[in-house]
Amino acid sequence: MSETTPDRSGPDERAVPGRGEEAQVIVVGAGPAGSAAAFHLARAGVDVLLLEKSRFPREKVCGDGLTPRAVYQLIRMGVDISAPGWTRSRGMRWIAGDHRVHIDWPSLGRYPDFGLSRSRHDFDDILARHAVAAGARLRTEVKVTGPLTDRSGRVTGVTATTGTKESLTFRAPLVVAADGASARLALALGLQRDSRRQIATAARRYYRSPDRSREEYLELWADLRFPDSDHYLPGYGWIFPMGDGRVNVGLGALPHRRHGKADLRAALDRWLSRTPHAWGLREENAEGPVRSAALPLGFNRHPLYTRGLLLVGDSGGMISPWNGEGIGQAMEAGEVAAETATLALALPRGPGRERVLHGYPVEMNRRWGRYYRLGNTAADLVFGRSGFQPVLNRYVMGSPFLLNALARLLTNLTDRPSRDLTDHLLNGVMRVVPEPQVRRVR
Ligand SMILES: Cc1cc2nc3c(=O)[nH]c(=O)nc-3n(C[C@H](O)[C@H](O)[C@H](O)COP(=O)(O)OP(=O)(O)OC[C@H]3O[C@@H](n4cnc5c(N)ncnc54)[C@H](O)[C@@H]3O)c2cc1C
Numbered sequence: 550m551s552e553t554t555p556d557r558s559g560p561d562e563r564a565v566p567g568r569g570e571e572a573q574v575i576v577v578g579a580g581p582a583g584s585a586a587a588f589h590l591a592r593a594g595v596d597v598l599l600l601e602k603s604r605f606p607r608e609k610v611c612g613d614g615l616t617p618r619a620v621y622q623l624i625r626m627g628v629d630i631s632a633p634g635w636t637r638s639r640g641m642r643w644i645a646g647d648h649r650v651h652i653d654w655p656s657l658g659r660y661p662d663f664g665l666s667r668s669r670h671d672f673d674d675i676l677a678r679h680a681v682a683a684g685a686r687l688r689t690e691v692k693v694t695g696p697l698t699d700r701s702g703r704v705t706g707v708t709a710t711t712g713t714k715e716s717l718t719f720r721a722p723l724v725v726a727a728d729g730a731s732a733r734l735a736l737a738l739g740l741q742r743d744s745r746r747q748i749a750t751a752a753r754r755y756y757r758s759p760d761r762s763r764e765e766y767l768e769l770w771a772d773l774r775f776p777d778s779d780h781y782l783p784g785y786g787w788i789f790p791m792g793d794g795r796v797n798v799g800l801g802a803l804p805h806r807r808h809g810k811a812d813l814r815a816a817l818d819r820w821l822s823r824t825p826h827a828w829g830l831r832e833e834n835a836e837g838p839v840r841s842a843a844l845p846l847g848f849n850r851h852p853l854y855t856r857g858l859l860l861v862g863d864s865g866g867m868i869s870p871w872n873g874e875g876i877g878q879a880m881e882a883g884e885v886a887a888e889t890a891t892l893a894l895a896l897p898r899g900p901g902r903e904r905v906l907h908g909y910p911v912e913m914n915r916r917w918g919r920y921y922r923l924g925n926t927a928a929d930l931v932f933g934r935s936g937f938q939p940v941l942n943r944y945v946m947g948s949p950f951l952l953n954a955l956a957r958l959l960t961n962l963t964d965r966p967s968r969d970l971t972d973h974l975l976n977g978v979m980r981v982v983p984e985p986q987v988r989r990v991r
Contacts, residue, residue, distance in 0.1 A: 623665075803928060867882055
């Protein structure tokens with residue numbers, strides 16, 4: 550089956566038989582986190598049910614940009630990224646004031662040296678179908694309404710409704726919550742977000758812009774301002790090529806410490822009126838409305854495992870506080886959750902299995918704990934005040950080494966063990982950041 554012209558008649562996709570189903574693992578939400586988790590579980594021979602409230606293909610508000618770490622996750626899943634529809638990027642172009650610099654993605658031992666963009670309309674559909682091809686059972690138009698629990702409070706499945714408002718019950722010893730920023734399942738178990746962590750918001754719109762659509766760089770603007778003052782916006786703007794005659798244009802910002810939340814729509818208008826007319830980023834070339842959504846950053850929900858429920862992707866607040874990127878993170882966490890669940894299911898129910906499951910937050914903390922802790926601090930002290938202005942100053946913009954190091958810091962691209970001076974520098978900095986404690990509740 551081709552990835553670009555998917556066959557929608559598969560028997561597995563729509564019908565929900567009887568009053569529900571059973572599986573070894575239920576995954577709620579077929580975004581990048583859920584589809585990656587379901588794919589890796591199915592590949593490991595686990596019987597997995599993937600429940601999604603929408604019907605594919607569907608829109609998802611996003612910038613559609615993938616850095617090399619996200620591409621690496623796609624390659625690990627065997628997604629055919631040479632098929633038509635994927636647009637490659639060779640690096641980032643940063644614009645701040647009069648400065649304009651190009652930073653190519655680094656050549657590393659572990660990660661590819663290119664990025665990609667693809668609309669989430671197609672991307673999520675491809676990933677969900679990839680999970681199905683690996684053996685996952687996908688049920689769309691099934692809205693999960695809450696967890697099912699036993700007397701001890703342990704999750705034993707979920708309740709859901711279908712498009713026809715039929716109530717259903719799905720049972721499994723393990724549930725993966727990949728339901729995005731709404732985090733409905735986590736909240737139902739009392740897992741509130743950490744109010745000390747910042748929540749960014751971002752808005753995007755597509756424009757027809759045939760020239761810019763074939764750009765080789767992901768373009769980022771660091772000098773955006775509030776719509777009604779000259780204060781710098783604590784965030785950045787992007788123009789990402791879609792390769793199909795369109796660009797994805799948007800901006801994301803933290804709430805400013807003194808000026809609060811910006812009106813993103815007005816800030817977008819102010820910014821785009823500065824761009825050359827020939828680029829076409831004007832109302833008459835816009836496709837669809839400006840749409841915005843929240844970005845839960847920097848591990849803002851804990852614990853990532855409790856009582857049979859694993860949180861993955863935005864539901865666990867896994868967006869990088871360094872750059873607002875969350876697709877690759879969602880896929881990577883999906884893989885780790887799947888590995889953990891597969892190991893746990895190989896053991897009988899009981900303390901041994903629980904120990905394995907509690908290893909999931911430990912592994913996520915090992916991977917990103919220090920990096921996110923430093924990123925959260927940078928978001929509080931620097932990005933939340935003046936965006937990227939202080940770090941993209943003229944000294945940094947004028948130094949290829951510093952620029953490269955900054956770009957690799959923002960996108961978490963190092964080799965371990967270190968292979969070059971930048972690796973030594975960045976890995977050395979991370980080593981001195983104290984590792985956050987993993988909070989464990991029953
Ligand atoms: C404007 C904007 C721009 C962004 N740009 C980028 C970018 O360029 N690159 C990047 O890497 N990240 C970007 N992000 C972040 C990225 O979109 C998210 O981090 C990513 O989508 C997280 O994936 P997820 O699978 O955890 O959640 P989601 O993608 O939100 O998927 C959750 C899924 O669960 C389903 N669902 C929700 N509730 C239920 C329910 N009750 N029952 C059944 N199904 C349910 C939803 O329909 C959805 O399909 C951006 C975010 C925003 C808002």
